[in-house]
Amino acid sequence: MNLIAWGYFPARLAWRQLIFDRTKLIAAICGVLFACILVFMQLGFKDSLYASAASAPLKLNGDLFLMHKQSEAMWRPVNFKRSELMRTLGHPAVAEVSPLYLGLAPFKNIETQVKRTLMVYGFDPEAQLFNVEAIKNKRGELRLKDTVLFDESSRPEFGHIRPLLEAGKNVTEINDYKVAIRGLFQLGVSFAADGNVVTSDLNFMRIFPNRNAGDIDMGVIRLHPGTPIKQVQAELSSQLNEFVNIFTYDELLEYEKLYWANTAPIGFIFGFGTVMGLVVGLVIVYQILFTDIVNHRYEFATLKAMGYQHGYFIRLVFATAFFLAVLGFIPGCILSIGLYHLAESQMFMPMPMTFSKVITIFFFILSMCTIAGFLAIHKLKAANPADMF
Template identity: 80%
Template sequence: MNSIAWFYFPARLAWRQLIFDRTKLIAATSGVLFACVLVFMQLGFRDSLYASAASAPTKLSGDLFLMHKQSEAMWRPVQFKRSELMRALGNPAVAEVYPLYLALAPFKNIETQVKRTLMVYGLDPDSMLFDLEGLKIRQIELRLKDTVLFDEFSRPEFGLIGHLLEVGRDVTEINDYKVRILGLFRMGVSFAADGNVITSDLNFMRIFPSRNLNDIDLGVIRLCPGVSAKQVQSELDDRLNEFVNIFTYDELLQYEKDYWANTAPIGFIFGFGTVMGLVVGLVIVYQILFTDIANHRNEFATLKAMGYEHGYFVRVVFASAFFLAILGFIPGYIFSVGLYQLAESQIFMPMPMTLSKVMTVFMFILSMCATAGLLAIRKLKSANPADMF
């Protein structure tokens, strides 16, 4: 019974104080709601950024990957010699090696003739470097001259390519070079590119006449079954030149995410926005709790004179902070779910509302309110019973 009273009575007093002034309660709840929505959206955009950054790497079919050390990310590659990739074949554990060519180029909308930049991937059609159903179906046809495959998950500004292919309109230009679209595949857009195209390595050279087959952007290595990728990575690191990075599959994904998180300004922006949301919410909740304590200073002094200890009032303040966190989080979560759906429809990138994200944001909001309560508690010390007389 004592343990129940230790929690129940301070919480009941805190709740009555909050609902006594509905205007202040609405203001405090709105502040928490605003912070909650802002944190949800910043984390959502950040996770969407990381997911889109890995949209291409996750579809790659390989065990080890070579990239120039000056390459900041796959979409900003620095070429290196194809011979460096061929040297990897000297290791008996290496089964196959394939080069991958990447470049950004303007794509002409078939209907509007407006150009928009997308990412072009050039590869050996027999290599199946990407685990994509559309690529498997069109593997043989992709060997034909001036043919490409289009990512149907690209932004709609490129045109309704699926519909146009059905009516026989399949000719367009990439980098001012005329090509024919054979079919579609599904990869997804990213913050670096609004669309994607896959073509053969020879067609890639025709689209980009300044490039040559000996300068590659990414090397893909497939190992023999049962071989340790880490062991081969260590062996190749000693064999290959020092200007080449050798990544495992997981390391390549992490390298792409690290670029957006640490190198690209947008990663900092999302992190800074999350912090600012918490700071704004903390200030609002602190002001409400501080004002509430100041307005009831005489009442607190009376309770102290009656024998209530300082710890009782501390529990009252923290209970108020907890109630505000709950009252602000629930509508903030519901509002954020709707905003996530709206954002997905506009940016064409996934923004899942995962359970771990919900729990993370709730802990952020709860910590924010608790910190505000901790700062406001110092006002309780001035509630002296002697001031009543």
């Protein structure tokens, strides 16, 4: 039998049987669609988590980064001595180093006076630690006493800072210390911080009176252009105290991401949600295929009596599974795009719908339907042509 007859005929019969009962078809599609949206949302939140976790380190402008080994992530750092960072200057490849101070502090909403915690970044304005034009351009303002720049991507609970600034109302409190907002930039919120401000290292010490400039949270190292970063990293790590980690840019991003994936169990939760979505979908599709076989067993037995072989019906079941996967996935994908936009506008977190995600989830759904097919085909034995008479 040629290939067309092998695959096309059972697929065509599967299709004709599917579209014959529209109500059942719609119910079946809804089952797949449900699983599809569940998986899309879980993976979307997970990617959003990782993307937002990396939003601050992504903009850091450096080649190598020092962090205390006990720092699980940038948002919960452990201090180490500034002298540790300065020692790296002894390496000939190191061009400049600068400390970064990090702290979470309550920020008072200018309109409502409600306090909410955000992330404060403190550094020498001349060091230009962030690759953000708005911050670079405002380095003069940052040098002024008691000034900060505010992240416009922060959650709206912090107040509508732009119109307030335009109206000249720029004074608020961070950590109960009065500061003036001198400008805006865009960085992005994460699961750890609902908002961000940057300020100078000196202002940082004023906002956090318990901190001192000798204890830093992160050290940013820039090398002379053209030096092999990996090699310098290895040489420096042999010279540094063992309680500091030295990361390349990519390693830092990965480290931040892994914190959310593993240390904070959030990555696991979304992974688990994805699996549960697929399991629910699997059970639904299995039920659909199973009852489909039961309902058609006399027709299948008739065809078997006419000389159709067992393999034909296996292909028919898998074709049905395939059609359900495709028919459920298309509306599921379109709905998910809408939900992603909704989530982005509600959570102020990036939720990109990437092509690779669409492809990945399609294969998830396809595998889900295929496995359901494998589970359902044993029921084909119920179609025994000898019982037809």
